[in-house]
Amino acid sequence: MTDFSATHAKFHIPDGVIYLDGNSLGPLPVAAPERMQKMMTAEWGQSLIGGWNEHGWMAMPRSLGDRIGRLIGAEPGHTVLGDTLSIKVFQALAAAIRMRPDRRVILSDTGNFPSDLYIAEGLVDLLGDGYTLKTVAPEEVEGAIDDTVAAILITEVDYRTGRRHDMARLTRAAHDAGALAIWDLAHSAGALPVRVAAEGADFAVGCTYKYLNSGPGGPAFIYVAPRHAEQAKPALAGWLGHDRPFDFDLRYTPGAGIERMRVGTPPVLQMAALEAALDVWDGVDMDDLRARALELGDRFIAGVEAACPDLVLATPRDHASRGSQVSFRHPDAYAIMQALIARGVVGDFRAPDILRFGITPLYIGEAEIDAAGDTLAAILREGAWDDPAFRTRKAVT
């Protein structure tokens, strides 16, 4: 049984803060500053260029990739780190559509994170030749899969509402129609058990700075199913995806399997922070985490619904249909969230009317859930959010 009081102690949460925004940026692992100092002074400082060999920097995208692979149910050796999630979406899409050369449609849904849609839009615009991005409502994806679809591009958990797609079912529907399935795990990896291999995902991508706690700008990851690993053509054919990068050949030869999804020099400093963050996960069982997150989520929903009749639950109640966040709607959601943050309860706002709370059992327990609910209720009861200071939008939230 996973000991969540032990994991809680492994994060730095500032005094007076209840942090329910780990679905946007995970908190600092206590061990990360020391790991980073070692990277800066002992590795970079002392080994200089030799660090690539002496400290295994070049291998980190694969070794850390496999540690994430465990959390998403990937076969060892088929997950690699690098770049940002948007770049990884581009890589997966470009590879997938070339595996279905007679088809021209990328199918996604309006609940997808906009950057995924933008990247697909950019790719089809670059390619021309009849390629299109078709976007339907989340509940209409399955019915829209037909033999024109090269790939579906689906984010498993909706970034606003926490609504969860059925990965096994949609993947099967895609395969039945001869299409490929690309899964964005931004709000899944580290949030719930994912089984990319067992459920047949063709490609999966995700980021590490949310539930995995790698810090701002931490690298993304990509998984390619073993059955495709030697066929996938890398559109972003960078030297570190070459079969022999240090031969400096003039022609590109893709590396073996997932290696070809590497592009440029990996972000070694960011990976040091990620390494410390992944150490926290070593003792965590994803089924334990899921059970705990649902229990805490239910508790939060019950508490808020009882005390805040003006808030409307945006997250599905059904466990199977939701991720690890709980969201409520209110016309003044922005101001309410600002008032909440001013009292030390940090969630976030998503346009137009969503109050979003990440339920992250690694460092959140009953006490935090209850205190957050009580604070939210007090703010609504007092009308404390109705203040010009809370209504002024910040540039970034």
Place this chain on the structure above:
Amino acid sequence: MTDFSATHAKFHIPDGVIYLDGNSLGPLPVAAPERMQKMMTAEWGQSLIGGWNEHGWMAMPRSLGDRIGRLIGAEPGHTVLGDTLSIKVFQALAAAIRMRPDRRVILSDTGNFPSDLYIAEGLVDLLGDGYTLKTVAPEEVEGAIDDTVAAILITEVDYRTGRRHDMARLTRAAHDAGALAIWDLAHSAGALPVRVAAEGADFAVGCTYKYLNSGPGGPAFIYVAPRHAEQAKPALAGWLGHDRPFDFDLRYTPGAGIERMRVGTPPVLQMAALEAALDVWDGVDMDDLRARALELGDRFIAGVEAACPDLVLATPRDHASRGSQVSFRHPDAYAIMQALIARGVVGDFRAPDILRFGITPLYIGEAEIDAAGDTLAAILREGAWDDPAFRTRKAVT
């Protein structure tokens, strides 16, 4: 006049090491660990998600981009950080060829860094439709520019020999033929004065972990000439290049000017190290740096040629035709470099037969140049490199 003894003190060079490999990975700025600790504990640790606003993380790709812009002669507001150099090459190429829709040729040369060629190869393979990458010898680029060429993709300074292209001349030749010029400044930024605006470059890209000393995996940069900034179409249409990323629109609208060359979440931790590294540059005049680098380079060439008759200079003697590194050829270059490193003089090897030495006046002076030459001469005189331990290739060099 730039005070190079002052800049020398701002880098950590391990005891007993003469570091002539800053053209591969710059050394640790003394101020970087403390800046990183502040980022980790005070910014990420204490501000959590609020760091994006409170500490200006979201603005760093532009503000640090402009500090690099000064070093490459860019107009303020037209350089942005992010991703890796390979990704930035892809962005520049994809934008450029779409600005010349009737042309199908990307022209480069065999002296280019292979990743640039691979990225171009990946792009033309993705696009099909007659797009080709044409690669000629470096001295044949100018003659190969014709009205089929959409863009030339040229690395100013050859990563092996240090041979330098004439940016003004090739850019003019490209423009005369109606083509665009993309310059890779990997071995130029921080190595010599670059004048992207004055010399008419259409796009420029580069990395920060070499002469700019941002640490392993530091972010890349891209410059788009102001005259193209509102026309360039971003093929990698990520959300942070959107005009209003936090509106979460379902359709992509490119941001103003260089903003659209942003893709995903910026690497905030890597940028903290870069920020400390750029502080060192504040008092540095690029013309002073260039004069000093050439003086030191000449001294190294003279010393080595006098003492090591078996080494053949690979770098042009002519100042205008070389960058800030000095390279020699020898059939046993690999083993010689390993023997040299074992004695604390760190340069590097590039296949098949190049000994490469970065001349970086920020932390290298006459004493280091003379000691490096003496050590090299001793190794050759003694035949000390002819040892199986030095002949065994490492995976990464």
